[in-house]
Amino acid sequence: MSCYATSQELSCLFPYLERAGEYLYARGFTLEAALENDGLVERALEIARGAMKGRKRPLFCAKDFEEEAAAARLALYIIAASGNQYAIRRFADRESKLFTARLRGVPGLQAPECKASIAADLGVRARPSREVVKGSILAVYFPLAVWWTHYLRYAPQEPDWAMINRPVVKGWVLIRVDDFERLLEEAYERRVLALASREDIGYISGQLAKRPEVAELLAELRAYRPVAVKASVPGAHPPCMQAIMDAIKRGENTPHVARFAIATYLLKRGWGVDEVVDLFRSSPDFNEKITRYQVQHIAGQVGGRKEYSVPSCETMNSWGLCPTNLGCGVKNPIQYGRRAGAVAKENRA
Amino acid sequence: MRYIEALFRDYYRRAQLEVPDIERREFAWLTRDGAMVRHRSFKGVEELRSFCAKEAPLGVYYSVALYSDPGNKDMEAKGWLGADLVFDIDGDHLDTPACRGMELLTLRCLEDAKEEAIKLLEALDNELGLAGEAVYSGHRGFHVHVRDPEVRGLDSGERRRLVDFITARGLDLSKFVVRGRRGVENLLEEAAGSLRRIMMGREDGNYAIHIDEVVTADVHRLIRLPRSLNNKTAFITLPLSKSDLDKPAEEIVERAIAFRKGSISVTFKKPVGEVLWEKINRGVGEEAVLPAYMAIYLYLQGYVDLNGVR
Ligand code: SF4
Numbered sequence: 208m209s210c211y212a213t214s215q216e217l218s219c220l221f222p223y224l225e226r227a228g229e230y231l232y233a234r235g236f237t238l239e240a241a242l243e244n245d246g247l248v249e250r251a252l253e254i255a256r257g258a259m260k261g262r263k264r265p266l267f268c269a270k271d272f273e274e275e276a277a278a279a280r281l282a283l284y285i286i287a288a289s290g291n292q293y294a295i296r297r298f299a300d301r302e303s304k305l306f307t308a309r310l311r312g313v314p315g316l317q318a319p320e321c322k323a324s325i326a327a328d329l330g331v332r333a334r335p336s337r338e339v340v341k342g343s344i345l346a347v348y349f350p351l352a353v354w355w356t357h358y359l360r361y362a363p364q365e366p367d368w369a370m371i372n373r374p375v376v377k378g379w380v381l382i383r384v385d386d387f388e389r390l391l392e393e394a395y396e397r398r399v400l401a402l403a404s405r406e407d408i409g410y411i412s413g414q415l416a417k418r419p420e421v422a423e424l425l426a427e428l429r430a431y432r433p434v435a436v437k438a439s440v441p442g443a444h445p446p447c448m449q450a451i452m453d454a455i456k457r458g459e460n461t462p463h464v465a466r467f468a469i470a471t472y473l474l475k476r477g478w479g480v481d482e483v484v485d486l487f488r489s490s491p492d493f494n495e496k497i498t499r500y501q502v503q504h505i506a507g508q509v510g511g512r513k514e515y516s517v518p519s520c521e522t523m524n525s526w527g528l529c530p531t532n533l534g535c536g537v538k539n540p541i542q543y544g545r546r547a548g549a550v551a552k553e554n555r556a
Numbered sequence: 557m558r559y560i561e562a563l564f565r566d567y568y569r570r571a572q573l574e575v576p577d578i579e580r581r582e583f584a585w586l587t588r589d590g591a592m593v594r595h596r597s598f599k600g601v602e603e604l605r606s607f608c609a610k611e612a613p614l615g616v617y618y619s620v621a622l623y624s625d626p627g628n629k630d631m632e633a634k635g636w637l638g639a640d641l642v643f644d645i646d647g648d649h650l651d652t653p654a655c656r657g658m659e660l661l662t663l664r665c666l667e668d669a670k671e672e673a674i675k676l677l678e679a680l681d682n683e684l685g686l687a688g689e690a691v692y693s694g695h696r697g698f699h700v701h702v703r704d705p706e707v708r709g710l711d712s713g714e715r716r717r718l719v720d721f722i723t724a725r726g727l728d729l730s731k732f733v734v735r736g737r738r739g740v741e742n743l744l745e746e747a748a749g750s751l752r753r754i755m756m757g758r759e760d761g762n763y764a765i766h767i768d769e770v771v772t773a774d775v776h777r778l779i780r781l782p783r784s785l786n787n788k789t790a791f792i793t794l795p796l797s798k799s800d801l802d803k804p805a806e807e808i809v810e811r812a813i814a815f816r817k818g819s820i821s822v823t824f825k826k827p828v829g830e831v832l833w834e835k836i837n838r839g840v841g842e843e844a845v846l847p848a849y850m851a852i853y854l855y856l857q858g859y860v861d862l863n864g865v866r
Contacts (some may be wrong), residue, residue, distance in 0.1 A: 345746050348743065356709075360714055369717075369725065369728075371726060376682045377749060
């Protein structure tokens with residue numbers, strides 16, 4: 208292996224890799240054994256609780272590599288046993304972000320060969336680009352090559368990631384190191400989700416419930432719901448935007464254009480990206496990562512770096528999103544509040 | 557119609573069908589009264605061939621997908637095992653001067669479709685390392701089949717993203733301009749793989765390969781069986797080798813003609829000008845004696861009534 212890290216250390220850093228599972232198993236960390244180990248169970252509960260509360264796990268593994276790795280796996284099974292999809296997704300999201308931070312930040316993992324070997328564990332075929340395009344400067348700018356089917360499977364579904372915008376040579380998609388890490392993050396997240404839906408999760412639940420403190424957390428987890436939607440911001444919203452917000456809060460699956468419109472609008476009204484993302488949290492198909500990216504994109508923070516403007520009333524109307532049939536006397540929904548303000552001022556005068 | 561049926565039957569009596577993984581595929585056919593029968597399976601090519609010789613279906617289709625139980629009517633219970641990757645290039649959908657508004661088949665439009673098929677095969681090889689097999693559809697276009705195990709597991713989302721790649725959707729040329737130690741560099745000049753297609757596309761603004769997007773993304777698609785007869789033309793759906801594609805479209809259609817012998821007297825229901833290599837130039841109500849293949853083609857297209865075989 209081409210990483211400067213021991214098997215124990217790697218297991219601790221990336222506990223959901225296959226090789227971590229195998230290593231732990233070989234070292235005697237079966238589920239039953241783990242549940243007998245008080246310290247390990249306590250740590251697992253801490254990790255599971257921490258993930259729900261948004262507490263960060265440390266970037267580095269300092270000691271007790273094996274126990275930490277086993278505890279992280281146990282934590283995942285506890286979350287999975289709760290059957291609460293919100294909790295499972297949140298956990299997978301946090302662990303995959305930690306994965307990327309470690310992949311980027313731990314010094315012993317920086318060789319392309321090392322990253323490619325971690326990719327292999329996740330089922331992503333990759334190799335250093337210099338082996339694909341010998342002697343080309345492409346390998347300088349895009350040091351890693353991912354097999355195209357795996358690129359299509361794991362690349363975030365965002366315009367920036369369209370495969371046509373990467374050099375693709377004889378089946379190999381050449382990418383930058385940061386893009387490669389991002390792609391592996393997706394693969395790692397799916398690995399966590401796959402482990403959470405193991406066939407024998409029923410059996411695992413049964414074992415877990417034997418420990419009262421675990422059973423207690425399981426009950427808490429079953430009731431876990433994401434933070435409530437932000438109530439509202441001061442100042443009147445135009446009827447169109449109000450209608451979209453209401454629909455979202457009711458958990459309705461709103462059309463893409465409506466989400467786009469409300470995001471541009473709220474950002475212009477001074478909402479932060481986090482607040483807008485929170486608004487979408489109650490959507491049935493909410494995916495934190497995709498939503499965040501899309502909102503950032505609209506805010507002009509990523510991708511084309513162009514901030515999108517709020518669609519005009521005419522556009523809103525053509526999308527079927529104007530309930531007043533252009534009856535507010537403004538050209539753009541963003542002017543609605545201002546105008547209401549202006550009217551108020553006039554009245555005072 | 558009875559006459560055409562007899563010809564079809566005769567064709568299938570001698571046809572050399574070839575279907576990889578035949579026992580895993582769903583078959584469908586178009587009956588003489590225009591109904592589509594689906595969810596059938598065959599154990600071997602001989603069974604399929606003799607079925608065709610007996611029933612003389614107007615069109616025969618098979619699934620790009622492989623199933624554990626291909627004859628099952630319930631799509632869920634069919635047991636999807638994977639699917640070939642297929643591309644459909646139809647002259648009818650090409651926006652070239654020769655193809656725009658085309659009704660009856662012209663060789664010029666077929667040439668354009670052929671160019672597109674060549675471009676696709678090159679891109680598959682050069683960019684994705686895939687070997688595609690081209691098939692003349694028996695009408696206005698070409699199909700390309702990829703049976704590589706590599707592609708079988710792609711789901712429809714992944715296929716849709718592959719379509720975006722083939723059609724160059726979302727291409728952003730600025731991604732290939734980088735600032736490095738040697739100043740600003742245009743990586744397109746490396747001309748490797750997909751960069752070559754983009755480089756060449758810069759000259760005419762044509763980065764895309766024009767495929768039917770729905771066909772490629774559909775993992776349950778039924779597609780015309782190679783070596784079967786096309787119900788719209790009575791031409792053979794003809795597998796082509798790489799060198800076949802370098803030949804003029806005229807030669808390809810010539811080889812796809814199933815019924816060469818004899819001529820047929822027809823009466824025109826609609827005016828016909830140029831078709832393939834023939835200048836027919838007849839108006840409504842006029843009669844003519846045409847080569848059998850041409851008469852049948854025009855009949856299937858609804859342009860003539862058949863009067864009698866000569
Ligand atoms: S007129 Fe404009 S601001 Fe008023 S509801 Fe319609 S789109 Fe919204």
